Amino acid sequence: MAPTVSARTDPAVGQAEAPEDPSPGDGTPEAYVERALDILQQYHMNRQDIDWDAVRRATKVLSAHAGTTGETHAALRAAVVAMGDNHGYLFIPQPRQQARAPSGEGGNAAAPAMPEGEPLDGDIGYLMLPPLMTVGGNEDVGEQYRERLVGILQNLDSSAKCGWVVDLRQNGGGNMWPMLNGLDPLLGPGPFGYFVGVEGRAAWVRGETEISSGTGSEIDTGEPQYALANGDAPVAILFGPRTSSTGEMVAIALTGREHSRSFGAKSANYTTAVRPFELSDGAILGVTSSKVAYRDGTMIEGALVPEVAVDGDALEPALAWLGSECTGN
Structure with a gap:
């Protein structure tokens, strides 16, 4: 789907191991929002039933004062909710922890669960x-x-x-x-x-x-x-x-x-199946496709x-x- 991720924000249902990166050149907040909305409009399973003009207007209002791409994340999460499914997400990966477990404590306590x-x-x-x-x-x-x-x-x-x-x-x-x-x-x-x-x-x-x-x-x-x-x-x-x-x-x-x-x-x-797309700042947009x-x-x-x-x-x-x-x- 390691960071704490709920079932609803699972980043890899039905997908290859790496998320897709459709456009690395969206570094400004405005371009970043446009690209994320373009991905939603192109790939979402409900795309034919959504009022995209309304979604775009609302998202741009919510992100109007963003100075960084990170400051647009709340607006994009609202856009994901507006898609009308319960499975899409915007996932922000956390830096990997490189520290080793203290000596004698038997390895990494955060190791992922295995079968x-x-x-x-x-x-x-x-x-x-x-x-x-x-x-x-x-x-x-x-x-x-x-x-x-x-x-x-x-x-x-x-x-x-x-x-x-x-x-x-x-x-x-x-x-x-x-x-x-x-x-x-x-x-x-x-x-x-x-x-x-x-x-x-x-x-x-x-x-x-x-x-x-x-x-x-x-x-x-x-x-x-x-x-x-x-x-x-x-x-x-x-x-x-x-x-x-x-x-x-x-x-x-x-x-x-x-x-x-x-x-x-x-x-x-x-x-439903979620298709992950990596955005320019490393965030992963999961589109219910x-x-x-x-x-x-x-x-x-x-x-x-x-x-x-x-x-x-x-x-x-x-x-x-x-x-x-x-x-x-």
């Missing part, structure tokens, strides 16, 4: 996927996250004869691609979902080297990046009100896979609803379902 996993009774592999922030100087974290997830799946493979639990209940957002690429052998055949905007739809599929939405194809043109003996075993997907943005995208990608079922409660309702569809093409409007609604801990009914699916294997 976790363990074998559960009944020949089940359990995976927990936390949020993942990869902008603001943290681009290398995405590869670390993917590698950790691959290693966990490989280590749990022999213990997952009856299936997998993918726990997204604490996944508040970030960059979806390391998550999907790490889960690759569990996803089944693509497409795993779609971004749908004014310019058409982009499928989430396997290319020759990775899963992305940039292949231009709606069928897989590559193979899974690695194999699992139990990659086709049933998958239980756990999500709830703290599952947001990229967490929702991973749930969407697993939904519709053969032998999958979701458990929990409604998600946080950030089921498209809606999302399931792998069967069904458009998603609002929060995700689990197939099995659960009051309380969703893990227990998920394990019961996996056990029933395993009977006779």
Whole structure:
């Protein structure tokens, strides 16, 4: 999505690891505001329904006395709110902390959360996927996250004869691609979902080297990046009100896979794609650029609803379902 960033201001949903930089020459406050508004008008999914003259007038009034680009940020945040979605943002990266942890304290306490996993009774592999922030100087974290997830799946493979639990209940957002690429052998055949905007739809599929939405194809043109003996075993997907943005995208990608079922409660309702653009002062403008569809093409409007609604801990009914699916294997 490291700095404190909420799910709503997650800078990397559905995007490559680095934000786009459409125009580095916007150093004055006036030009900076114009360029940011141009980006919003060109890429926002609601662009055909917005009164752009009114938005531009209001933003220019709010930023009229700005002496620096930083003094326009409040006005631009108001413009983002005026877009009418709940997912766009203006993110201001903070300087990276170079200081090392004091001797004897065991490393960097601010290290990003990584996936976790363990074998559960009944020949089940359990995976927990936390949020993942990869902008603001943290681009290398995405590869670390993917590698950790691959290693966990490989280590749990022999213990997952009856299936997998993918726990997204604490996944508040970030960059979806390391998550999907790490889960690759569990996803089944693509497409795993779609971004749908004014310019058409982009499928989430396997290319020759990775899963992305940039292949231009709606069928897989590559193979899974690695194999699992139990990659086709049933998958239980756990999500709830703290599952947001990229967490929702991973749930969407697993939904519709053969032998999958979701458990929990409604998600946080950030089921849109945000496209990040880097401005001249390093700020990142996240533009809600498209809606999302399931792998069967069904458009998603609002929060995700689990197939099995659960009051309380969703893990227990998920394990019961996996056990029933395993009977006779």
